[in-house]
Amino acid sequence: MKHIQKNRTYLSVYLVIVLLAIVAAYAVSLQTFGFNWVIVSLTGVILLIIIRIYTIAIAFYKQIKEITLQQQKESEEEISISDIINQKNTGQQEEKEQQEEELDKLIEQLSGESDAEQLAQKLLARLGEELHIVQGLVYQYSSETEKFEVLSTFAYYGEEPPQPFTIGEGLSGQAARDQHRILLTELPDDYTEVISGLGKRQPKMLLLAPLIYEKKTVALVELSFFEKLEEQKIDKFEGILNKLAKHFA
Template structure:
């Protein structure tokens, strides 16, 4: 099954509508054409009836004109005769032509034509008698001739023709009424169907447009959601990249100063902070001391070590909460460059905690207020930096203990060497003493022998 697009569906609907309009137009045309034909046939019937009456009228006028002439002898009475007698046969011929499709009427018209010819000849004969034999003979011919019979047959045939046409007229009027009603019903049904079709197309198009609007709304909402997710992913990628950069800076065995310098450089470069410093806490003494900076120039007389709660750095270490300073005093730290110096517009202090103990405080000088992404980044890396600083301090402590142990081992080894040397001297002296004792015993034995001798 083909799946049509909205445009194709609308075009198909309009094509079907136009096709139905065309069918309706053709049907209406045929109905109206049939009505026109029925109306034409009705007019045809009236024409036939009028011609039949014209024949009667012409015959009667001709006969009356001759009677007046015969009675008065005035030829002016013949004017109607001359006017009408020449029209009788042409009128009958026209009547025959109009009824050529009706065989019964053709027979009646032939009869009418036969009697009309006879009647015309009879009237001509009456005029010839009047000219040759006079008025009395003519009156006798008129009163006793076949003229009256011919007239009666003409009237009878004409009446039959008219009566037949009256019947046809009734049928054709009924046909006109039927065609008229049929045309009315065709037009009415076509209008209703076209209206319903247009209404259906309108409702379908409206429904489709509403659905399209709903779809567009859903697409817009989806696009907004995608933009939000994309922004979140972009923020997460930016955050992960920054965390990776800071973790990379913390990698390896470093002392606290090297660690502080690399971490600060990584943070400042990533969030575009022009200056920064790191203060390391001494938890036993509750002090915090400057150990490293980024583009940081220590002012003369500036304090490098604070007690917890002393100054913003000490207060941040004590409260264990980040601080943002918006209104930086003019005599505060300056950002130095080869071309000059400037004062940062914002100062951000970030405590570095490990196991809820302050290990350090990072102070950053910023030209703009940190946005939510920068704050999230700084809060995220704080824990990692705490772990790194704790590891660095532990390494320094272990290194110091190792060096102390190594020094004690060297001192112990030196003492052992001295003891060994002393022991060797004691052994040598012991051997000398033993040799002296042996000589003394030998001397005593020799002395005793001499005394005995």
């Protein structure tokens, strides 16, 4: 913003200098050649053009200023996923309503993407930044293949690409079929090798969370963490996911 303001000041100074130069040139020509309608007309046209360019530049500056201020406002008002799930439950109705408002604002921010793949990437990026997930995958149900296909990944480093699965197939398929999360903690050293899409790195916790829309599982999120999340926080996280579910249907 300071840079924009500085450029506007320069523009104003340059305009004054140019106008003074034109006036000086006109005065010199007047003394040299006397009054001449051609010179007067030409000088007037040049002045009008310069003033018009200046007004266009000022209008452009105002638009840039408005856009910059809006972006700053959106950045300041951005609600984080970690803030939502770390909020303590309270019996105060006013605080509950505030929490719901923040949740709705978060969902609005995340669901700004109309494309499901872009939304999945945005979600995983936010989770990686805020919840420090080891790895993340989002699967979306395909009516054509009748399988859950990989839609987006975060920090995936498996030797083979994550494979699609059907309802009831493996742990992910069970979570999708039962429409309930599967939470695994204190995994044995060799356990991650048989979990779809998680490679060989040892997490502390694995979360398989289905996204339910109109009583159907439309997507599934696989997340692995270095640190364990409390059940209460996981419940809130599932609430966020299911409010986003319609965008994957």
